[in-house]
Amino acid sequence: MVIELFDDLDLKLTVLNKETEKFIEGFNCGNLTINNYLKLNGTCFEIAKTYILIDQISSKTIGFFSLCADTLLEREKNGIMHFNSAIRINMFAIDTKYQGKRDIGIDGTRVTFAHFLLIQCFKIIREIAENYIGASYITLYSTLEGLNLYKEVGKLNVVDDEYMMTDTVDNIQLTPMYREIFDYD
Amino acid sequence: MIYSYPDKTAFVVPAGTKLKKSHESKKNREIRKAIESITVQENPGTYTFNFKKNK
Numbered sequence: 001m002v003i004e005l006f007d008d009l010d011l012k013l014t015v016l017n018k019e020t021e022k023f024i025e026g027f028n029c030g031n032l033t034i035n036n037y038l039k040l041n042g043t044c045f046e047i048a049k050t051y052i053l054i055d056q057i058s059s060k061t062i063g064f065f066s067l068c069a070d071t072l073l074e075r076e077k078n079g080i081m082h083f084n085s086a087i088r089i090n091m092f093a094i095d096t097k098y099q100g101k102r103d104i105g106i107d108g109t110r111v112t113f114a115h116f117l118l119i120q121c122f123k124i125i126r127e128i129a130e131n132y133i134g135a136s137y138i139t140l141y142s143t144l145e146g147l148n149l150y151k152e153v154g155k156l157n158v159v160d161d162e163y164m165m166t167d168t169v170d171n172i173q174l175t176p177m178y179r180e181i182f183d184y185d
Numbered sequence: 186m187i188y189s190y191p192d193k194t195a196f197v198v199p200a201g202t203k204l205k206k207s208h209e210s211k212k213n214r215e216i217r218k219a220i221e222s223i224t225v226q227e228n229p230g231t232y233t234f235n236f237k238k239n240k
Contacts, residue, residue, distance in 0.1 A: 001215070001219045001222075002237055003219050003220070003222075003223050003235075003236055003237060004236060004237050005234075005236035005237075011233075011234050011236070012231070012232070012233050012234075013231070013232040013233075013234075014230060014231045014232070015230035015231065029186060029187050030186060030187070031187050031190075034187055034190070051230070065189070070196065071195065071196065072196045072198065073195060073196060073197045073198070074197075074198055074199070074200040074201075074202070075197050075198070075199055075200055076200045077200075081197075082200065086196065089189045090189065090191050091187070091189050091190065091191060092187070092188040092189035093186065093187040093188060093189075094186050094188075096186065099186045104220075104236075106215070106216050106219045106220070107215075107219075109212070109216065111216060111220075114186075114188060115216070116220060118188075119216075119217050119220045119221065120220070120224065120232065123221055123224065139196050140189045141189060141190055141191070141192040141194075142188065142189060143187050143188060143189070143190055145186050145187070145188060146187070146188030146189060149188055150188070152213070153213060155208075155209060157204055159196065159197075159198055160198070160199075160202070161197055161198050161199055163197050164194070164196065164197055164198070167192055167194060169190065169191075169192050170190075172187075172190050174190055174192050176192075176194070176196060178196065178198075178204075179204065180204060
């Protein structure tokens with residue numbers, strides 16, 4: 001299988017910290033809240049651990065995701081709640097310059113950076129659950145634009161519960177989604 | 186473009202929910218395996234990729 005990178009890029013995925021925060025200069029996903037979070041709190045691991053996909057040639061960030069600990073509650077009819085450990089994809093975004101670009105070719109099929117980064121994100125979540133802290137589920141709130149990616153590539157399910165309807169935060173319509181971490185065969 | 190956005194609402198599902206066993210298409214599975222196969226962990230938290238350069 002031939003995996004090609006068509007443009008002149010040198011990709012690297014790394015944790016956002018004091019050494020790597022220079023790469024997020026100029027990052028713009030089209031949402032001011034997310035842009036500001038990345039600049040002001042992106043290195044704050046008490047909120048979430050952030051990973052950035054960078055191009056080492058241009059020293060730019062193509063996209064990022066941030067992960068944090070979460071709980072998935074199972075509600076009995078009598079009101080008793082049971083908890084399951086989870087890892088939440090708190091944020092996931094791609095810079096507008098790279099949005100929809102299909103620079104990665106796999107045997108002739110070209111995939112987007114979002115597709116590529118989501119696979120890396122799941123890989124890291126599996127490593128965390130296997131090596132550092134046990135967890136059963138992946139949880140996230142998807143934007144309307146993210147639904148297709150998460151359904152088709154991420155295989156996530158929309159939460160079917162009367163208390164977990166589609167929510168609107170900062171005028172963004174969000175849909176709760178989840179899946180088991182070790183769903184692949 | 187943003188795909189995931191933070192929301193502080195807790196995740197609640199009805200007890201005994203059987204998750205629909207998700208089907209990964211053959212094509213998506215091949216793509217995933219291929220991408221994972223070129224991923225190299227440099228050190229904890231840092232990954233590089235062995236792409237075939239087209240230029």
